[in-house]
Each structure stands twice: as structure tokens, then as C-alpha cells.
Amino acid sequence: MRLIPEPWRRSAGTLWYLPLAAMLFTASFLPGFRDNGTELGGLPTRPYDALAVAAVALQCLPLAARRRWPASCLALVSLGFAADQLRGYHSVAGTALPIALIAVGSRLDHRRRTTALLLSAAYVPLAVALHRIGPGDPPSEFVTFYLALALAWGIGTWHRSTRAAEAEHRRRVAEDTRAAERARIARELHDVVTHHVTAMVVQAEAARYLTAVPDRLDQSLTAVTDTGRRAITDLRHLLDLLDPGHGSDPGNGPGARTPPVGRLLTLVEQTRRAGQPVEFTEEGTPAEETGSADLVAYRVVQESLTNALKYAQGHRTSVRVHHGGKEIAVEVSTDGAGPDGPHGTGPEAAHPAARPAAHPGGSGRGLDGLRERVDVLGGEFSAARQTDGGFVVRVRIPTGSPS
Helix, strand or coil, X not given: CCCCCHHHHHHHHHHHHHHHHHHHHHHCCCCCCCCCCCCCCCCCCCCCCHHHHHHHHHHHHHHXXXXXXXXXXXXXXXXXXXXXXXXXXXXXXXXXXXXXXXHXXXXXXXXXXXXXXXXXXXXXXXXXXXXXXXXXCCHHHHHHHHHHHHHHHXXXXXHHHHHHHHHHHHHHHHHHHHHHHHHHHHHHHHHHHHHHHHXXXXXXXXXXXXXXXXXXXXXXXXXXXXXXXXXXXXXXXXXXXXXXXXXXCHHHCHHHHCCCHHHHHHHHHHHHHCCCCEEEEEEEXXXXXXXXXXXXXXXHHHHHHHHHHHHCCXXXXXXXXXXXXXXXXXXXXXXXXXXXXXXXXXXXXXXXXXCCCCCCCCCCHHHHHHHHHHHHCCCEEEEEECCCCCEEEEEEEEXXXXX
16 A cells, blocks of 8 residues: 555655745845856856846746656756856856756656767857856866766766666566466466366276266266365365455355365375375374465375376375474375386386476476475475385475465
8 A cells, every 4th residue: 555646756856846946046036145156157247137037047947847848957957057157147046957967867768868968069169158258267167067067967867777777676576576476376276276187087087987887987976076066166265365355155264265284184085086095194283383384285295196196096105194393294105106007117107207307297397386385484395206116205394384
């Protein structure tokens, strides 16, 4: 929530320069400041007349429009300064020139070099005219004044580049934040969709061979239906995370959005119904404050069981969860498919991580996502092939870490 409205922030600079322009205009006519302005060329001071009022106005008033019309502002201020010096008024309004150079240098976006060259070219005849009609001050005085003006322009340019660098930094931070959020959403979708769809595919494939056994066919189709409903429920929970105002079902409250470790048994039962033999062991008492550790542990088991269904279907899988005082330890191991495994020959068919990188069976996104989740919480993650061709995933997750 922005405390300062956008229109006010945009007009704040203009409102700030309005009193500055008014102050310079007023001070130029005060007796104590009238003859104490910028004096270039050494011309004798001349009393104010109608042209002096115009010169002072040209130098001061355009400052209020330096944000909207920076080039015009600088041109008018420079014209007023030239008239001020050539006529010998030497008003305090001459201070507006370096102020305009700084302000315009920080705001001008287009034709910056052209503007700088035109100002430098216009300064040459002004210096020559002042040198001729004046007492003949040395050229070094004009060079020094030009360098002072160039310094003011350089300060404005530096301020502009700094502001542009900050804007670029904010843009990159915003892009990185969006990319990280997209990656998080992709991991959640992968965990939720892949597991349920894989189970449904396996159950549907098994149903094709059960047409002669109506009872088992009915059980298999019921399992497909139940899995689809759970997939819809998990997707609704994910939508609640992305959009807290989505839906009005009281069952979709904050407590229902994060799958707790207690749902691991339901996850195991679902995998068993898909035809995968799973041994489940849970030890210890869950900590009162687990933070995101319980969700990450759930995702580890979910992804590992999904890979077992996909790449080692029908082979024994073991799930062990141990709740310690300060961490959750998870180990999921799958026996190797062996030389006559269901997905090919040799141990490389046991798990996607054991296959060559070019194998089309798996992208490795699931394991990479798990590793990132565990690393964020400061835990340990390992996934390796076993000597018998199987695969084991071991994770240690500190409890109490924030989400």
C-alpha cells in the first residue's frame, strides 16, 4: 500500500521548484541582493528597467516546468541569463542557470548530447560579446565559468544515471521474484498433478486386464475416481495458495492448504491401490512447530512414490519417516527392476535419475525441485542408485523453519 498517491509524488518536484523560482524572482528585486548576482565579463552594473524584469522572469519562472519541458526550460533560462549579463543587471536570478543545468541534466532523456553541444556553441558568442563590450577580462575567466556550468550539467547527468541504475535494479529484482514464484508454482503443480495422474494412468492400465473379473474391475475404476477427486482437491488447495480469495468452501481454509505428515498414510494407501507394494514406517512424535518441514517431507514421499509407479511398477518400495526433536528424516527406497523389469532392461530402468540424461522417460524436474525445497530449509538431500539397480532418496529436514 502506497502512503503517498502517485499524482502527488509526480507533482512533488514541480511544487518544490515553484517556491524556489518565486524566491529567486523576489530576491532579485530586493535592495540588498540586486547587485550581488552573477557577474560575467566585468560589465558595469546597470539600473533595472522593463527589460530587467523580463530577464529575471526568464531565468526564474521556467524552473517550475523543468520536469515536463526540460529542454525548453533550459533554453529560456539560458536566454534570460544572456540578456542579464549583456545588459549588466547582474541579478541574483543568474543562480537559476546552474540549478537548471542540474535539474534538466537529470531529467532530459532524449538528445542529451545535442543539447550539450548547442549550449556550448551558444556560450562562445556570449563570451566573445562580453569580452568585447566589457573591460577586457582574461579568457581564463570565461573558461572557468564554462567549466563550472559543465560541472553542474555533469552532476545532473550523474543523478540521472544513478536513478536509471536503481530502476534497472528494481526491475531485475522484480523479474527474479516473478521467476522464483513461477518456479515455485511449477514445482507445486508438478508434485500435485504428476503423482495423481500417474496413479490414475497405472490404475486405468490395470483395469484393461480385469474385464473378466467384475469385482476387481469395479475396485480399480473406483480407485481411479477417488484419485481424480483427490487431484481436484489438491489443485483447489493450490489455487487457494495462489489466490486466497478463490472459492468460499470452508473446507479450504488455511489449515487444509498444507498437506501434513499425517496424510502420508493416505498417500501410501493410494499408491498401494495403484498396484505398488509399499511398506510404510513412521517413528517418533511430530514436533509442535514444524514450519514447512512437514510439507517438504510430504512432497519427498509423494515424488518418490510417483517415480516408483512410473519406473519400478510392481517392485517393493519402502517408506520410512522418523520425527526427531529438531528434524524430520525421510527415506524412500525402491528395489531394482532387474534385467526383465517392466520398463526395459538393466538397472537404468529403475528410476529416471539412473537413466542417461537424454532418456525421454523423465526430465529430472521432480528431484531437482525436491533438492531446492530441502536446501531452502537448510536440510540435506541425497538421491542415488543402489547396487541392485534400485533407487533411494534420503532427506533430513530441520523443523521450525519458516515457510
